[in-house]
Amino acid sequence: MASYFIVMARLFPILLLYLPTLIVGTTPPSYSGFNQVWADAFTYAAGVAPNSANWNIITGYLGVNAEWEEYTSSSANVQCSGGGTLQLVPWRDTSTTYGWTSGRVESKYTFTPTAGKVTRAEAEIRFGTNAIANKQGIWPAFWMLGDSLRHGGSWPACGELDAMETIDGVLTGYGTAHCGTYPGGVCNEGTGIQGRVAIPDQSWHVWRVEWDRTSNNWQTETIKWSLDGVVFQTITGSQLTQDTWTALCHSPVYFILNVAIGGTWPGYPNSATQDGYGSMMEIAYVSQYVQS
Template identity: 60%
Template sequence: MSIKFLASALAIAASTVSTVSAEGAPGYSGFNTVWAETFDGSAGTSVNGNNWNIITNLHVNNEVQTYTSSTNNLQLSGGATVQIVPRKDSSGAWTSARIESKYSFTPPAGAQTMAEAKLRFGDNAIANKQGIWPAFWLLGSSVNNGVAWPACGELDVMETVNGILTGHGTAHCDVYPGGVCNEPNGLGATVGIPDQSWHNWRIVWDRRANTWTGETITWYMDGAQFQQISGASINNQNVWNSLAASSVYFILNVAVGGDWPGPPNANTQDGYGSMMEVAYVAHYLST
């Protein structure tokens, strides 16, 4: 585990594919850093197995990729980042990677909880990213204890599809289809992304209200709010608790194809230009 309470400038090795971010997870006034992963390690090696489960043998949403543990798809940059790289082989088959944190947390009552990551996308042209689907999200830990999706709760901090510079922040909950969260669409909002370079994506649970209806979950890009739900808007305490008062864990992945983006096409390019690169993932709690 890599825990850093203040951001610091680090000397880094040159990346073989691009300039990488070398900052640790930043500190914030009024918050303690509870857990952070800053992806330190040698270039070309895999993520810390004490912190992450590397997911394979998972096929959902009619996606076309196969998730692997290969460092061709998942590697540390050597500059304190991780790169999730979709690849297409000579037969046209796609591979990529998905990692899920072994660390989990429950936002406590009476406090603010923040979860965030800093990430960027590869520099392939948007026209060459049909079917590419990177995401930073949190899933309710109860899914591993027999609670089906979406009743387990899911909070997508950032998703984008087909290279389009639009970030989607979405809550999934209750039942499928329909239900409180209008599944399978979820309760979502969007934000324009200025470019494919580094941006900070954050979600904040504010459970300081006197009643559950006054609690909120708010999404931010680069510190600017673009989505919010509340106990009052959900209007069901059990469903709200699945989103705001239950254990969650981090997921980072790049899918290829699927129901939402549609399949890749002849123009879709693989490799570093279609990757998602992550500088850190962190969990904070108000003091």
């Protein structure tokens, strides 16, 4: 019996290292002058999948960007924490083709930015606590695609708005618009129109995209990206063509949350890259608002 307690005492710190951190998630905030239209705060039991009425869990290899991950529906990769958050967790897995599994969810909900008003979409997100040196090849993202892609459309003509991407653990966030034709085109495909912002730390921050259609003139409408309410990227209709602006600002979109592994932009994991909760993306809520 004494030897049992000695073994457990030695194992206990290791077990704690691999347990998901349970943090009480944030209730989607209310904003003066805006009505909340849709939200998910992931207030479900620990270990369960997000609400299937709200989200599709994507599985398999998607064959994009030369990425390595196999997306799965396993709770190891996609789970609610029990503390009001969603966790998307990458793991090394030698049984897969490229040695990694990860999580990706896409909303069943779609919305079209409202004519004559401001529409706001945001998520509160934090990253796992692994050191930057141990996140080579890790690529979390919160973004939106045009719903036309689900109905026979093509990329990038469907439109894509990346509210937040960050690569390799480096504390820089990127907000990007993709549209039109590949390569080249008015959206500079394949790099898109991109802004960047310093991320203060790996803790909770609010990432937002805001469509301003109050002018009722496509050329003067804007799309803005912000971190914690501070705008770091703005594009205006007049920068593009009417058809590309229509795809980005006048057409239905859906939400995507994922953690990709490797690919042509971040490069690939190396021997120092750590998997698990320390390299996850954790989401407290996703919410959409329209100006009242």
